[in-house]
Amino acid sequence: xxxxxxxxxxxLDRRSYLLLGGALWAVFVLSAGPGLYTSxxxxxxxxxxxxxxxxxxxIPSRTFHLGEVPMAVNSRCFGVFSGFVVAWxxxxxxxxxxxxxxxxxxxxAGTVALQFADVAGNAAGVWTxxxxxxxxxxxxxxxTMVLMVSDxxxxxxxxxxxxxxxxxxxxxxxxxx
Amino acid sequence: xTNIDIKSAPASYWTSIALMGGIFSLIGAVLSIVLGYxxxxxxxxxxxxxxxxxxxxxxxxxxxxTGLAVIWxxxxxxxxxxTMGQGALIGxxxxxxxxxxxxxxxxxxxxxDPDYTVKVVESMMANMEAMGLPDEALDAAMxxxxxxxxxxxxLKSVLISIPVTGILNLLTALIGVKVFANAPQNEL
Numbered sequence: 001x002x003x004x005x006x007x008x009x010x011x012l013d014r015r016s017y018l019l020l021g022g023a024l025w026a027v028f029v030l031s032a033g034p035g036l037y038t039s040x041x042x043x044x045x046x047x048x049x050x051x052x053x054x055x056x057x058x059i060p061s062r063t064f065h066l067g068e069v070p071m072a073v074n075s076r077c078f079g080v081f082s083g084f085v086v087a088w089x090x091x092x093x094x095x096x097x098x099x100x101x102x103x104x105x106x107x108x109a110g111t112v113a114l115q116f117a118d119v120a121g122n123a124a125g126v127w128t129x130x131x132x133x134x135x136x137x138x139x140x141x142x143x144t145m146v147l148m149v150s151d152x153x154x155x156x157x158x159x160x161x162x163x164x165x166x167x168x169x170x171x172x173x174x175x176x177x
Numbered sequence: 178x179t180n181i182d183i184k185s186a187p188a189s190y191w192t193s194i195a196l197m198g199g200i201f202s203l204i205g206a207v208l209s210i211v212l213g214y215x216x217x218x219x220x221x222x223x224x225x226x227x228x229x230x231x232x233x234x235x236x237x238x239x240x241x242x243t244g245l246a247v248i249w250x251x252x253x254x255x256x257x258x259x260t261m262g263q264g265a266l267i268g269x270x271x272x273x274x275x276x277x278x279x280x281x282x283x284x285x286x287x288x289x290d291p292d293y294t295v296k297v298v299e300s301m302m303a304n305m306e307a308m309g310l311p312d313e314a315l316d317a318a319m320x321x322x323x324x325x326x327x328x329x330x331x332l333k334s335v336l337i338s339i340p341v342t343g344i345l346n347l348l349t350a351l352i353g354v355k356v357f358a359n360a361p362q363n364e365l
Contacts, residue, residue, distance in 0.1 A: 013261075016261065016262075020265075020347075020348075023344050023347075024344070024348075027341055027344055027345075030341075043317055043318070043321055044318070044321060045321035045324065045325065047337055050333070050334055050337045050338060051337055051338060051340070051341050052338070052341055053334060053337075053338045054237075054240050054275070054276055054279065054338045054341070054342045055237045055240050055241055055341060055342060055345055056237055057236075057237070077237070084348075100360075105356070108352075145348060145349075145352060146348075148351075148352045148355055148356075149348065149351040149352060149354075149355060151355060152261040152264075152351055152354060152355060153261070
């Protein structure tokens with residue numbers, strides 16, 4: 001005797017998805033700084049550096065450069081923003097696999113802890129982090145931040161097969177679902 | 178006896194924004210000022226990574242994750258029924274509040290110690306000189322630093338940094354909604 005298991009159906013809130021995604025893409029592109037359109041460094045007073053003044057120290061030696069021009073944020077922050085847009089693009093595909101899964105929260109907590117561990121280990125001289133290593137760790141944090149909010153973008157329903165099995169009707173005949 | 182159905186008005190989130198935004202901005206401002214004095218009193222090392230820059234690693238976390246703290250406070254003190262839209266709005270407004278509070282606190286300190294900003298700029302310039310930067314670069318950096326201390330420079334800086342701070346706090350506030358609010362009744 002077969003049992004039809006309820007299947008999770010997810011519906012993406014497209015308006016919120018596109019609106020927030022647009023904002024995150026804008027942050028990502030702007031974080032690349034003036035090197036996107038000029039080959040000479042306009043200095044730290046440029047508006048693109050001022051945009052991120054509150055959230056990133058943007059020390060040139062800890063920042064990727066486009067040509068001769070430093071990005072508007074350091075490599076870790078650029079990693080965070082890269083993680084934002086990559087994970088955001090994957091939300092429609094990942095939906096069911098990450099919906100209300102506890103491991104996403106643990107992954108987020110883990111990536112936050114990794115940032116502190118990396119900064120502490122580097123400051124204590126245990127290891128020396130690099131532009132790329134900071135970018136990779138930042139990407140992990142950005143991606144898991146986005147995966148954390150993915151649930152909020154979905155509406156859900158448990159749907160059964162349209163062809164009820166005998167087990168379904170015996171177990172709860174009044175339940176139309 | 179008549180039963181009267183009293184619907185309470187939706188509780189305001191402004192208290193949570195003002196309280197947590199104020200606390201986080203104050204901690205950030207104090208930390209920044211303390212590190213500024215460390216910078217002033219240290220010898221020019223020729224390294225661009227000074228005490229203020231190292232402190233920036235911590236300050237950015239304070240700034241970006243205030244949205245999470247505001248949602249925690251709102252969910253604890255007011256209601257756990259927070260929608261995604263409310264969380265996003267609260268987060269963005271938190272970013273605005275943090276930017277304004279941080280600027281106000283640092284300007285208050287400039288009233289207490291009017292020489293503070295000039296000393297920090299001079300210390301940074303001495304450090305840059307020790308790095309062997311050309312005079313033109315030093316002059317440009319000095320001009321930019323002094324321009325940032327004028328009223329128009331401060332206003333411009335505040336307005337221009339609000340969008341990014343707002344969006345980041347929006348995202349962390351949504352994480353707060355996921356963690357601290359009731360699971361949304363969003364069945365199809």
